[in-house]
Amino acid sequence: MNDKRIRSIAILGGGTAGWVSASLLARALHNQGCTITVVESPDIGTVGVGEATIPPITEFLKFLGIDEGDFIRHTQGTFKLGIKFPDWRRPGHTYWHPFGTFGSTINRRPFHHYFLAAQAKGWAPRFNDFSLCSALGDENRFRFPDAQAPGPVAGLRYALHFDAGLVAKYLRSYATHLGVAPLEKTVSHASQAENGHIAALHFTDGTQLAADLFIDCSGFRGLLIEQTLKTGYEDWTRWLPCDRAVAFPTATASPRPPYTQALARTAGWQWRIPLQQRTGNGHVYSSAHLEDQAALDDLLSVLGEKPLAEPRFLRFTTGRRKQFWAGNCVAIGLASGFLEPLESTSIHLAMSGIYNLLDHFPDRDFAPANIESYNRELIAEIEHVRDFIILHYCATEREDTEFWRYCKTMQVPDSLAERIALYKESGRIRTRPGELFTDLSWFYIFAGLGITPAAIDPMTAVVDDQRLRGILGEMAEQTAAALRQAPSHDSYFKDLAAVPA
Numbered sequence: 001m002n003d004k005r006i007r008s009i010a011i012l013g014g015g016t017a018g019w020v021s022a023s024l025l026a027r028a029l030h031n032q033g034c035t036i037t038v039v040e041s042p043d044i045g046t047v048g049v050g051e052a053t054i055p056p057i058t059e060f061l062k063f064l065g066i067d068e069g070d071f072i073r074h075t076q077g078t079f080k081l082g083i084k085f086p087d088w089r090r091p092g093h094t095y096w097h098p099f100g101t102f103g104s105t106i107n108r109r110p111f112h113h114y115f116l117a118a119q120a121k122g123w124a125p126r127f128n129d130f131s132l133c134s135a136l137g138d139e140n141r142f143r144f145p146d147a148q149a150p151g152p153v154a155g156l157r158y159a160l161h162f163d164a165g166l167v168a169k170y171l172r173s174y175a176t177h178l179g180v181a182p183l184e185k186t187v188s189h190a191s192q193a194e195n196g197h198i199a200a201l202h203f204t205d206g207t208q209l210a211a212d213l214f215i216d217c218s219g220f221r222g223l224l225i226e227q228t229l230k231t232g233y234e235d236w237t238r239w240l241p242c243d244r245a246v247a248f249p250t251a252t253a254s255p256r257p258p259y260t261q262a263l264a265r266t267a268g269w270q271w272r273i274p275l276q277q278r279t280g281n282g283h284v285y286s287s288a289h290l291e292d293q294a295a296l297d298d299l300l301s302v303l304g305e306k307p308l309a310e311p312r313f314l315r316f317t318t319g320r321r322k323q324f325w326a327g328n329c330v331a332i333g334l335a336s337g338f339l340e341p342l343e344s345t346s347i348h349l350a351m352s353g354i355y356n357l358l359d360h361f362p363d364r365d366f367a368p369a370n371i372e373s374y375n376r377e378l379i380a381e382i383e384h385v386r387d388f389i390i391l392h393y394c395a396t397e398r399e400d401t402e403f404w405r406y407c408k409t410m411q412v413p414d415s416l417a418e419r420i421a422l423y424k425e426s427g428r429i430r431t432r433p434g435e436l437f438t439d440l441s442w443f444y445i446f447a448g449l450g451i452t453p454a455a456i457d458p459m460t461a462v463v464d465d466q467r468l469r470g471i472l473g474e475m476a477e478q479t480a481a482a483l484r485q486a487p488s489h490d491s492y493f494k495d496l497a498a499v500p501a
């Protein structure tokens, strides 16, 4: 037996990131003789606004052995088939980033090349004929995927909307059942050992907690990774200028759309997230271009509904810690950095940070090469997501406000500039293994924002026009048939209203 095994883990923070981390670690290390403590302050609240997710959330629940239906019942959950983006390309125009498949490969070529070929031939193919998720979404319908079914039903994917506070409560209960110890105390500071590692958390009541491994889930303040270890922060505001948000709930919208809406505004955008018994709304904006009060007024006027709670203002700086893991401390969630919520990626990145930690699980020697490998992989992941979000802004046609003119003309990271150039020239999107957003996701944003490649993949010419028309027609029929058979999204929540929050 390895006597250098990690015997104790202290997780600082009981927000979504803290309880996601505790749940995953408790599940993975169950019966390994390692104690896990989650420290949450009774005086310092959580951000609590993360309500939209992406499809890997269903894998997370499966890994934990949590019944999805039970989770949905207790978290006000609804289904999400993608994100709808009104007014991003120009006011009055809407595009989709749906989940799931888009047509299917023909002769090993991704379908989007044939879609572009059909467009170039002037056939005006309909996007929703090939994306079951957006077709369902536009009609407020939902169905589960079926791996055995023919056509697009097998390739359907979905995520969840939920109440972040209820999720933290649910996962808290899950993790404590697996032996995780919650500790309601406020940390005043952390002490360090001679080698610079964190030695103990010191509480305001004079007590302390020592551990082998510390997970910093303390939110934007990064109490361990930044305030104690001073790892530094890389600021990405020049590419993603939104740095504020105001959020409040309104009454349930009926029908509840099975998608997140991200509506572009003059200096940012507004989300609308339907839950079972309320709707979450927020305005993400650039403080250099819009005052707080004007942002709130704009959200109120767009919604035309009464807030059910006081509006909450939030400030953030888009970017990342220079190191996610330093010594014996790993930062997860907002403590590790923040990308604005346009593509609902934060909770996923927290999960990914822990999955990666499990892949790099240390012993008490904390081998530096292992830590470097972890940091390299996590940095690549967050930079990939950053580029994807920047594309939504920089490829706009909008020039109607100073904010949009800035976004349209800013110099983007080289990694993104290369991707845009490749697509513009050839319609090709090359993704690397492990990247979160597939070529399809990139295609949706390129196409949605009206970027048309100069050339069509020559390999599409192998399929002659008559055959291609036949294939497109067949796919459209399969999508239409699946759409007709799908129940309304609301019908899934008819009997759930009685579940206590």
Ligand SMILES: Cc1cc2nc3c(=O)[nH]c(=O)nc-3n(C[C@H](O)[C@H](O)[C@H](O)COP(=O)(O)OP(=O)(O)OC[C@H]3O[C@@H](n4cnc5c(N)ncnc54)[C@H](O)[C@@H]3O)c2cc1C
Pocket (backbone or CB within 6 Å): 012, 013, 014, 015, 016, 017, 018, 039, 040, 041, 042, 043, 044, 045, 046, 047, 048, 049, 050, 051, 052, 053, 164, 185, 186, 187, 188, 217, 218, 219, 220, 221, 223, 245, 282, 314, 316, 332, 333, 334, 335, 341, 344, 345, 346, 347, 348, 350
């Ligand atoms: C406007 C906005 C919208 C968002 N929307 C989405 C979305 O749609 N989808 C998505 O995936 N993500 C979204 N996010 C991100 C998401 O909210 C966060 O990733 C998630 O809530 C995790 O937060 P956290 O747990 O890291 O931090 P927090 O929620 O801030 O939790 C911090 C915890 O640390 C504890 N703590 C802090 N200091 C101390 C101390 N001194 N002693 C003891 N305890 C302490 C606090 O008590 C708290 O429990 C959004 C974020 C913002 C700002």
